[in-house]
Amino acid sequence: MPQHPALTDLLLRAARFPERGTATVWDGALKHFGVRINAGGAKTFIVLLGSGRRQAIGRYPVISLAQAREKAKTILAERTLGKHRPNNISWKKATNEYLDWIRENRRIHTHHEYARTLRRYFPFGETRVAEISTADVAKKLDKLKDTPSQKNHAAVYAKAFFNWAIRQEYLKDNPLQHYKQSKKTRRKRVLTDDELRAVWSAAGQIDGMFGSIVRLLILTGQRRGEIAALLRIYYSHNQQTVCLPGELTKNHLEHTFPVGPMASRMLMEQIVSPTRRGSEFLFPSRTSINRPFNGWSKCKKELDKLANIPHWTLHDIRRTFRTNLGRLRVRPDIAERLVNHASARTEMEETYDRYTYLPEMREAMESWEAFLRELVGELGQEQLAA
Template identity: 45%
Template sequence: MPHIKLSDVGLRSLPLPPKGTVDYWDLTLPSFACRVSQGGAKTFILKTYNSRRAIGRWPLISLAAARREAKRILAEKTLGRIQPQSITVAKARELFLKEKEKARRVRTVQDLKDRLDRHFDIPGQLGKVTHNQIVRRLEAIKTPQEFNAALRVGRTFFTWCTNRRHITENPTTGIDRRSIPSRTRVLSDEELKKVWTACSEPHKDMPEGYRTIVKLLILTGQRKTEVAGLDKAHVSHNQRTVSLPGTLTKNKRDHELPVGNLAQSILAPLLTCNSLLFPARGRSTPFNGWSKSKKALDKASGVNKWTLHDLRRTYRTIHARIGTMPHIAERLVNHVSSRSGVEDIYDRHTYLPEMALAMENYEHYLLQNVLP
């Protein structure tokens, strides 16, 4: 965190960082700085409370003008004239979600709403929410995965509130994510068979849509939200491929996936719908009753200590076992690492025939070793 005397001449020669940004703090006005990005952008900022406030970008705003604005803000802060707007947490959440609906995917907004409801349903004024209050709520969360997800949503919400001057200090500042050990769980063929069998029988706590999603996860290796978000329009007219749009995939890349005979036989009866193949009960959003259904599946199958995402790892591992070339297996699961930047530019082959053959070999393996 370098401290220098900012000057008009010095601004032109501030070194660029190799990555990210670096703040050059002014010795003349200690809480005033110029933030330099690796791309060369230079932005004047002011530290107020525990946040950094952008004043303007050089040279659109001069150093002298930025300093004057910084001093004005600091003076108002000293005199107590900067007061957060009087707004309740509930109202702030309502405005936050309404804004996010304009630019974010439905699934993303629903995730924000669900976790705000679950962890940040705080009564009273937004300005009275304290850091310790947020810490206590987060510490009540048992799993590190949910802790990190809740912290991410809370930080996004309170940063939005800070940027709009509803509050002067973000209460999530200084709270660190919990470390999560990398999962290595791969289901055995016998465990896969038990899961498949459990999903083939009606169950009061496992909707048919959920059971079908799990089967497609086993057959395709895609993410659960990608399969749950399948729309009739994503399936080709001959039902031999599924095209996942970037709005649905985790890496925001379009993904065309060959469909094997087994997966096609499952998808075909679902295509009489108008849009979503797996809508939530009574709603026009994708299926979301994961927790209750997974507990029921564990009990019915007798397979424990696994997650639905482990099916994706199992799928990729089986492909390695049966000799699928790594670059084809990586394309099947739509990993960004499967293609370099140069390949994206020069290799325009879709690899669909190779992927289709790999999918055929995979289903043959399942028929021989897994499926009842």
């Protein structure tokens, strides 16, 4: 490890944030002690336990530099004497450390999903991580047997946590090491015209942001997490486009797509809406303006009661959008671009074809909105009212 100046409060306050990801500033006064800084400005004290293994100590300035350095000395001394026993850590403390790591190294949406899943489905509390057995985890997962997809996602997130815990030496074996996911059944549900009309109508009857999110899903065909996490800067009123950064999209590719008059009006209404409370998000969480909307389950139940159609999911809207583009005779390659499928372009095309196809995509979006206006009648015309 190269020589570094000793960390000081002045140095910590003046430290520059990285443009993306994280950066580590090591302490010249104590080897293997430092602070990790992420692009959002969070500063977390860490101690290096071994090759690639770090232990978070706490956030600055919640914990002072002096306190963090003393804690690091204790950890390093105990490790040298063979007394460092990280497997005494509780589930609650370990998951908090893990979520801090996720926040620094993954996308914002990923952090929210991991936090929600681990805290909701695995409430082990103060139980030591090393004492959690395969049977304990299986018991929690069995409660999700009626929702196989949700069960599989929960198992994947828990397994990833346990793998991280092994690297931190919090336990020796992963309780989910031999867990086999339930076989996924590919959904083929496409909403009929009558069902799509019912969902559009029901979305208009729901108070708050959720109804607008659902209608934008119908209008744009994007993923629910992408629409819920829209920032003001992603929308260009002059160009009538939305640009989703790679950090937000599923395939990590930047996605620019045009929007029609109905979608544009809804976006502008949300931009000036007081429900944003000054947030950069167009649809902020009710509990924090620094997080995107996340009240899916409760709001979907309300929507289902109003729509009164056979079982469906929000993702079925995306499949309905893509299917109807084919029905409207939109070229398959243009339809695939609109939903940002990685299969839309080969690696060779990515290299040599630099054309954006925005005019073609705009024409497709105009056809889709014209179809919707005819389908929903007056329910659609209200979106174009002055």
